[in-house]
Amino acid sequence: MAPVMLAPSPITPTVDFERDGVQHGFLRLPYSRDDSAWGSVMIPITVVRSGTGPTALLTGANHGDEYEGAVALFDLAQTLTADQVAGRVIIVPAMNYPAFQAGTRTSPIDKGNLNRSFPGRPDGTVTQKIADYFTRELLPLADLVMDIHSGGKTLDFVPFAAAHILPDKDQEARCFAAVAAFAAPYSMRMLEIDAVGMYDTAAEEQGKTFVTTELGGGGTGRAETIAIAKRGVRNVLRHAGILADAPPADGQPAEASRWLDMPSADCFRFAEDSGLIEACVDLGQPVRAGDLLARIHPIGRTGLAPSEYRAALDGILAARHFPGLVKAGDCIAVVGTVEH
Ligand code: CA
Numbered sequence: 001m002a003p004v005m006l007a008p009s010p011i012t013p014t015v016d017f018e019r020d021g022v023q024h025g026f027l028r029l030p031y032s033r034d035d036s037a038w039g040s041v042m043i044p045i046t047v048v049r050s051g052t053g054p055t056a057l058l059t060g061a062n063h064g065d066e067y068e069g070a071v072a073l074f075d076l077a078q079t080l081t082a083d084q085v086a087g088r089v090i091i092v093p094a095m096n097y098p099a100f101q102a103g104t105r106t107s108p109i110d111k112g113n114l115n116r117s118f119p120g121r122p123d124g125t126v127t128q129k130i131a132d133y134f135t136r137e138l139l140p141l142a143d144l145v146m147d148i149h150s151g152g153k154t155l156d157f158v159p160f161a162a163a164h165i166l167p168d169k170d171q172e173a174r175c176f177a178a179v180a181a182f183a184a185p186y187s188m189r190m191l192e193i194d195a196v197g198m199y200d201t202a203a204e205e206q207g208k209t210f211v212t213t214e215l216g217g218g219g220t221g222r223a224e225t226i227a228i229a230k231r232g233v234r235n236v237l238r239h240a241g242i243l244a245d246a247p248p249a250d251g252q253p254a255e256a257s258r259w260l261d262m263p264s265a266d267c268f269r270f271a272e273d274s275g276l277i278e279a280c281v282d283l284g285q286p287v288r289a290g291d292l293l294a295r296i297h298p299i300g301r302t303g304l305a306p307s308e309y310r311a312a313l314d315g316i317l318a319a320r321h322f323p324g325l326v327k328a329g330d331c332i333a334v335v336g337t338v339e340h
Contacts, residue, residue, distance in 0.1 A: 046077035053087025057142035064099025067221035069148025072229035116197040151217020160186035181239030182232040260336035266312035
């Protein structure tokens with residue numbers, strides 16, 4: 001098969017990835033529209049480089065309504081100095097910047113879900129162009145890739161860092177070592193229910209050490225989960241040998257993290273009814289197979305029995321639907337099994 005010849009990316013970085021020091025700039029993506037004929041989407045980026053060492057690529061707000069990563073990375077970009085670094089740190093606090101500006105999961109420009117748009121297209125929509133730039137320009141620069149997610153407006157999670165089971169066991173071991181270094185309260189061996197088009201997959205297919213997270217949700221960030229993100233990012237940079245500073249006094253030791261597993265699709269519960277959700281278990285609480293996770297009350301009239309949703313296996317409640325009303329098809333609960 002002849003190689004597919006792709007056009008160059010239309011995105012221009014205003015930073016030089018090979019230059020030492022701290023640079024704050026943009027990925028400039030031309031976007032011609034009614035209110036700006038020759039306008040651009042300006043995605044903030046920081047590059048901190050010094051000496052020789054590995055490259056870390058750090059991203060937040062891949063989904064625009066997830067805030068722990070954005071807060072931790074805007075903060076890191078503003079505070080990290082070149083003399084703290086051996087190697088290179090590329091920081092993009094708000095990867096899907098149009099979605100982040102709008103406070104929505106997907107882009108208001110093209111409805112693009114960036115984490116379902118990989119590997120992307122240089123001649124596609126704005127969201128596909130961002131994906132393509134990461135696939136062909138930024139990922140190849142990186143050794144370590146960390147993408148900080150949370151639940152967004154519709155999900156809430158116990159705070160965990162995660163990696164995937166991979167065919168390359170050496171790569172998988174590198175990924176789980178980085179997850180352990182992140183030292184979130186929970187660490188997850190993750191099963192993806194919808195892996196096609198994910199940034200994770202693009203990074204893993206290039207052989208990168210890849211860490212993702214789910215650190216909370218509900219369309220906001222909490223003091224606790226933001227602190228976990230800020231600490232975790234530095235922990236992983238230290239683990240990679242890029243940061244040489246001492247861990248903070250409040251640094252959480254890796255052994256404090258509880259390992260969770262998502263062994264099968266039985267972990268997930270999806271609503272088959274629409275209505276008013278009654279949570280029967282809170283995040284982090286233990287459940288046994290058969291335990292009631294939630295009930296959904298019909299809201300059209302009184303006098304109707306709620307439908308019941310039960311755990312299929314033993315574990316803890318690792319994720320839940322956040323808004324009080326649900327629609328058929330919504331993911332309402334995820335049970336993670338606890339590794340002993
Ligand atoms: Ca997400």
